[in-house]
Amino acid sequence: MDKPLNNRAWWLVAPVFAIVAFSAILPIMTVVNYSVQDTFGNNQFFWNGLGWFQELLDPATELGGRFFDALWRNLLFSAIILAIEVPLGILVALSMPREGWKVAATLVLMALPLLIPWNVVGTIWQVFARADIGLLGYGLNWLGIDYNYTGDPLAAWITIVVMDVWHWTSLVALLCYAGLKSIPDAYYQAARIDGASRWAVFRTIQLPKMKRVLLIAVLLRFMDSFMIYTEPFVLTGGGPGNATTFLSIDLVKLALGQFDLGKAAAMSLVYNLIVLAVCWVFYTVMTHAGTERPKEETPA
Amino acid sequence: MDDFTTRLAENTAWMAWTWQTGLFFAAIASLLVVFTLIAVWKPERPRVGVLTIPTTRGDRLFITLLGSAFINLAWLGLVGPELGWALALCLVYALAVFRFV
Numbered sequence: 001m002d003k004p005l006n007n008r009a010w011w012l013v014a015p016v017f018a019i020v021a022f023s024a025i026l027p028i029m030t031v032v033n034y035s036v037q038d039t040f041g042n043n044q045f046f047w048n049g050l051g052w053f054q055e056l057l058d059p060a061t062e063l064g065g066r067f068f069d070a071l072w073r074n075l076l077f078s079a080i081i082l083a084i085e086v087p088l089g090i091l092v093a094l095s096m097p098r099e100g101w102k103v104a105a106t107l108v109l110m111a112l113p114l115l116i117p118w119n120v121v122g123t124i125w126q127v128f129a130r131a132d133i134g135l136l137g138y139g140l141n142w143l144g145i146d147y148n149y150t151g152d153p154l155a156a157w158i159t160i161v162v163m164d165v166w167h168w169t170s171l172v173a174l175l176c177y178a179g180l181k182s183i184p185d186a187y188y189q190a191a192r193i194d195g196a197s198r199w200a201v202f203r204t205i206q207l208p209k210m211k212r213v214l215l216i217a218v219l220l221r222f223m224d225s226f227m228i229y230t231e232p233f234v235l236t237g238g239g240p241g242n243a244t245t246f247l248s249i250d251l252v253k254l255a256l257g258q259f260d261l262g263k264a265a266a267m268s269l270v271y272n273l274i275v276l277a278v279c280w281v282f283y284t285v286m287t288h289a290g291t292e293r294p295k296e297e298t299p300a
Numbered sequence: 301m302d303d304f305t306t307r308l309a310e311n312t313a314w315m316a317w318t319w320q321t322g323l324f325f326a327a328i329a330s331l332l333v334v335f336t337l338i339a340v341w342k343p344e345r346p347r348v349g350v351l352t353i354p355t356t357r358g359d360r361l362f363i364t365l366l367g368s369a370f371i372n373l374a375w376l377g378l379v380g381p382e383l384g385w386a387l388a389l390c391l392v393y394a395l396a397v398f399r400f401v
Contacts, residue, residue, distance in 0.1 A: 057377030
């Protein structure tokens, strides 16, 4: 590839750029503009400089306190669902059938939760977990377990985590299944000749071959859970108290509930920077995952 | 033309634009323009640096800008609102990124 690329094709992107300018660039400029100002309504704005950012990054203030609380809450949530969904997804993928009509049936079944709109997932679980009419909530209470997700923070957390696991484990499983399918039969034959145990096959053949799809699964699930809004909003609305107020829910409360545009703008910019950094890692890993391949495999 | 600018200013007054925001985005926009011109003038091939990923000048600019945002935020949170030294630190960081990444 010594010849430099012909860059004239970039002009074809011009219409998209014009649309993005209005739908993304101008709004983000507005957010930056609001983040350095304060308003008391009536469309009057006052210069506040870096004040909101300073407040946001200081956990001792009201704004900083709620921001860091929501941030840690969100990171804890992401860690919990990753710790459950990734091993569970691998386990499900390993036990999925490899051939015959069962493959199609399993794939359809696995894809079902992924096809349900997120607010519907929230509604399903909101009704399912209710202590008065929901099957889960009523059943648990009937068994003598005191369960009420609207009043007990722990119950609310467990419900949201279980809901997320129900909704997204199939994604991890399907990605892992694709990784498993790409392993040639010769690897398993060699393992059988060597008399390798089930665990050894998993450790030395299946897991290394799933490394790349697992990386994608972890990054996808992290991003999604870090930006989660719809399902917990429908299920608990951030409550009880602020127990399940994740970053995006807190941001909406701040911007639309209290109409603190300056504070909300500063918070969304910092939030956006974190998401942008993770997205960049995600994009880099995705686009360069294949290029390292020859280097890895030559020594073996 | 003068009529147009006064009308534009009147019609966007409700958006409460500040010249500081304008300066911030003008700086980023001019950086993008400069890098585009350099790319047209001297096309390059990606190179592999300390991050073990191939990067072009544009990638390095992105890493610089994103990192600088975090440097400024960390300075604001840990040191104080005087960002002069933070910007100097960003410059050092930028030089390091363009040299080694």
